[in-house]
Amino acid sequence: MLLNLAVQWDSSTVESLSDCGAITMSSVAADITIPADSFQLGRVVAGTDYRIELTQFVPTGSTFVPYFWADAPDLAAFEDAVENEDRVASLERVDVGTSGTLYRIEWETEIDGLLKEIDDQDLHIKEAMGTEETWRFELRGRDHETLSSFQQFLNECDVPNTVERVWNPNESRNNPYGMTAKQREALELAFEEGYFAVPRETSLSELAEKMGITRQSFSRRIARGVNTLLSNSIMAESK
Missing domain, CATH: 1.10.10 (Arc Repressor Mutant, subunit A)
Structure with a gap:
């Protein structure tokens, strides 16, 4: 279950957090949720019963190749649904583990705008998990302007987004549970x-x-x- 806190993630909000010492200019992290149909991978696997964890993505020419773990009750049906999508060039089963099955997916020619923007903004995906309805991304950036620029991109593309929290990952190493x-x-x-x-x-x-x-x-x-x-x-x- 994902939280749905009504927190606005814009420049003024993050700046106020920085002023009170919640984050530093050198490193900032944020949890953000978006609808599953807001980006290519989410749309491709829509209609299947699944839980996905995006592990990494690498640029290959003009496209992006994501690797992800999928946990689905019927893997054969999941694979058939994804492979039958026109936007998918190939789906390769890479590994099987206790948390699910690792896949490598290649696209035809369409560039995934959301993943490309994450790469263009030099953001790092620490974790990304999705279900049929919602995806949650934990993003890391060098400063709050980078994260604000990414949210501006989402807003300009009319992508609903909810920021669950913004924090300093450097402080989290010393206090991983957030207690005073x-x-x-x-x-x-x-x-x-x-x-x-x-x-x-x-x-x-x-x-x-x-x-x-x-x-x-x-x-x-x-x-x-x-x-x-x-x-x-x-x-x-x-x-």
Whole structure:
């Protein structure tokens, strides 16, 4: 399931995030969702029951050759549907793994505008996953102007797009789960003192006293920390 948060991704929004330290000018990442029929690969596999993860694409002359993992209940039907598309020159099964089947697809002559624009803007696709209705792209760029230019391209092409979040990937390496320092400190203390053990070895009051805050404040802090941790780990993997 993909989030559908009404976040506007334009220059003013990203600049305000930069001003408050949410991102840096040297590196920026964004999650964006678009309808499946907004680009060539999405249109080609429309009408099939599938889940696709785009792994990479390389320019070949005037076209782009994507490699993608596909998970479909009927692979034969999926392959027939894709191969029968006029826009597809060939579909090659490259590998089979636990997460699905790896394919290499070649186009006839039509250039995929969305993938070409991603390449022209020097954006990197960290991850791209799609279903029959929606595709989610995790894009990395050198600065916020690059990402804003890409969204402007989508808007000019009348492609509906929703930005789920914008963040600094460099900061994410040090804090991959997005918790604040105080939330992390509270969770670490709770874990070390046995608050999550069965049976429980300490209480909220005792932990709050160790941190020098009220029981209510400590309770809110670990609740928000757990919510952030789960949202950016287990729940993020299930989307």
